[in-house]
Amino acid sequence: MKRVGIVTLHFSINYGAVLQCLALEKTLEKLGYRxxxxxxxxxxxKYYWEPQKHICDAIHDVLQKKNSINNNFIYECLRATKYVVQFNCSNADYKKKYRKFKKFTRENLNxxxxxxxxxxxxxxDYDALITGSDQVWNSDYTDFKFDSVYFLNFGANSAKRIAYGVSMHLYDNKEDWKNLSLYANRLNAISVREKSVxxxxxxTGYFIPCKTVLDPTLLLKKDEWINYESTEIKYEEDxxxxYSLKEKEKCCDLANKIASRMNSRIVDISPISICENSDWVSDCAPADFLYYVHHSKYIVTDSFHGTVFSIIYNKQFVSVxxxxxxxxxxxxxxxxxxxxxxxxxxFKNLIQIDYDQVNILIEKMKEQSINYIVSALEE
Structure with missing residues (x-):
């Protein structure tokens, strides 16, 4: 039985990052791999995600950012210091959320x-190494430079090296693509999550042939995800x-309009509360996220994985x-x-999505993605 090691952003306090890792692990196990x-x-x-931050790490972060020294280095350092002090003084909700995330990963990831x-x-020591999915080649998430670990530049020379469903910036600079290709030169197979990538x-002409595959979360079915839902929440109302990460005002506005039309409450699982008069779940963990998606009447999100899980659970939704x-x-x-x-x-009106054809398309893409995994590991 082949031993496979996955390296990804599983430590992130982010639903998609944790759940895509879980999905890839479980898919590989079902295929018979250790x-x-x-x-x-x-x-x-650790600086980005830990609930207790340190000023020295904040200054390092400023130094790593492109053009920071040219754009008033002292001001940037002072702003970073202020952020650390304010965060450490007001992070009780985040600490609770962080602990719940870590508990979920300990209990569900190998x-x-x-x-x-x-x-x-x-x-x-692995027979095969897989990097991905998620934004492992996005330098914004890896200290503003490429991290060799996410290009699998470690381990035995004999190990298969596979990029599965990686995501990244569409870098403007040709040198960035050339540099990225040098990091990726030990890979035996490359697949990405977006056709545009x-x-x-x-x-560029710098890489070996590349394919587009499904995000790992779509490789598991709704019935499988239900097993990871929280059993402690009981929300009685419709x-x-x-769930918003960036376009907070747009998401809030749409959520208010839809909730008013449906005569429903709003449950907000965004990192910070975005809607007045909503029920904000400040410590929402991955299991809670799955529960709220499952039991919602409608979903408004600007998150990629918020969109993905809306589709997995066959929900009516709008993506901002x-x-x-x-x-x-x-x-x-x-x-x-x-x-x-x-x-x-x-988006014009509350449409009713017919999931029959959507699910057929997903099953076809799922078969292609799993065939890609097996082929990459076995050839």
Whole structure:
């Protein structure tokens, strides 16, 4: 039985990051592989996600950001220091949420011991290594530079090295793509999550052939996800669920209009409360997220994985996306499933999604994605 190690952003206090890792692990196990999630937790990630932050890490963060020294370095340092002080003084809700996330990952992911650097991983012993899914090649999440760990530049030379469903910036600079290709030169197979990323990768001419595959969360069915839902929540009223990471005002406005039309409450699971008179769940963990998606009457979100789980659970929803944005994850997904009507700038009325055809398309894409995994591991 082949031993497979996954490296991804599983440590993030983010529903999608944790659940896509869980989905990939479970999919590989169903295919007959022995799977471990490599518990890589670097310094920069700890600064970003830990509930207690340190000023020295904040200054390091400023130094790593492009052009920060040219754009008033002292001001940026002072602003970062202020952020740390304010965060540490007002993070009780986040601490509770953080503990619930860590409990969920401990109980549901097959984690290795913790590693903090690529040097710790040099002798990692696996038959195959997989990087992804999620934004492992997005430098904004990896200390504003590419991290060799997420390009699998460790372990035995004989190990298969596979990128599954990776996501990233559509970098403007040709040098960034060239640099990225140098990091990726040990990979045996590359697949990405968005067709727009595949097109850009292929246009550079720097990479081996690339395919577009499903996000791992779509490889599990609704009935499988229900097993990971919280059993402690009992929300009796009908509610519209809102989950926003960026377009807070637009999401709140749509949620209010839809809730008013449906005569329903609003449950808000965004990192910060975005709607007055809503029920904000400040410590919402992955199991809670799944529960609220399952039991909602309607969903409003600007999150990629908020959109994905709306589809998995066959929910009526609207995804708030910005026209002409460089972040095409949501748009790419909805176009592939003929669900452009659910994009906010196309949204006119409360439509009823017919999921029969959507589910047929997903099953076809799922079969192709699983075939890709098996082929990459076995050839």
């Amino acid at each position: 799977v471990k999630v490599i518990n890589y937790y670097p310094r920069y990630a 984690l290795t011991k913790e590693y903090s650097s690529i040097e710790d991983l040099r002798t990692a 595949q097109d850009r990768i292929e246009a 509610f519209v669920l809102v 996306a910005v026209e002409k944005s460089k972040d095409l994850r949501i748009v790419n997904l909805l176009k592939s499933l003929n669900l452009e009507c659910c994009i906010s700038y196309n």
